[in-house]
Amino acid sequence: MSVTSWNQRPSLFNGSLVPNPKNNRSAADALTYDAVGATHPASEQWSAEITALRPYSRTIVIGYGDRDWRSAADAVLRWGVKRHSGFTVTPCDSAGEQVVPGAEYQITAGFGPFKVREPVRVVAVVDTPDRCGFAYGTLPGHPVCGEEAFIVHRSPDGTVTLTIRSLTRAAPHHPWRLLFPVLLLAQQVFRHRYTRALTGQQATTP
Numbered sequence: 001m002s003v004t005s006w007n008q009r010p011s012l013f014n015g016s017l018v019p020n021p022k023n024n025r026s027a028a029d030a031l032t033y034d035a036v037g038a039t040h041p042a043s044e045q046w047s048a049e050i051t052a053l054r055p056y057s058r059t060i061v062i063g064y065g066d067r068d069w070r071s072a073a074d075a076v077l078r079w080g081v082k083r084h085s086g087f088t089v090t091p092c093d094s095a096g097e098q099v100v101p102g103a104e105y106q107i108t109a110g111f112g113p114f115k116v117r118e119p120v121r122v123v124a125v126v127d128t129p130d131r132c133g134f135a136y137g138t139l140p141g142h143p144v145c146g147e148e149a150f151i152v153h154r155s156p157d158g159t160v161t162l163t164i165r166s167l168t169r170a171a172p173h174h175p176w177r178l179l180f181p182v183l184l185l186a187q188q189v190f191r192h193r194y195t196r197a198l199t200g201q202q203a204t205t206p
Contacts, residue, residue, distance in 0.1 A: 033137065064158050082197075089105050092104040123135050
């Protein structure tokens with residue numbers, strides 16, 4: 001069983017601490033929210049009442065049996081949900097294609113000729129025989145503040161599910177703070193794409 005987490009602030013995630021190789025980050029590189037690990041990807045039950053962030057959670061069936069499980073487990077740990085929903089995910093520095101705690105990535109969403117770049121850091125990873133996934137948090141420059149998690153789970157009867165969890169609030173800086181209502185609408189569109197990302201229906205960039 002492997003459950004790991006990393007953060008620069010007190011964590012709400014009960015996992016083993018894995019140091020980030022970048023030990024000398026400045027304060028400007030800190031995550032932009034306090035409830036680090038609060039999406040609890042390792043836990044089947046989840047409550048976001050302890051945070052002041054806007055919570056979201058949805059679980060859907062995406063397959064059955066070992067083949068679907070193996071495919072989904074591999075994809076989710078390689079940013080498959082984001083990439084199959086129209087995002088580009090670029091590893092930063094020494095980060096690899098498969099997530100590990102502390103790794104940083106640049107997520108890019110395209111809207112016609114416009115691109116929105118979202119710097120993020122992986123804050124928790126779960127990788128067990130029946131549950132795989134991770135959570136990532138926002139870094140300075142991200143259009144919103146908060147955390148998002150993608151988790152796939154295999155039930156005893158072979159049912160494979162995808163769970164999406166997020167905690168969101170407006171970014172403190174302009175212009176993103178003023179655009180927060182628009183960003184919430186865009187978030188709804190992409191969440192719909194997430195539900196189809198690991199079922200063989202790949203979305204295209206808007």
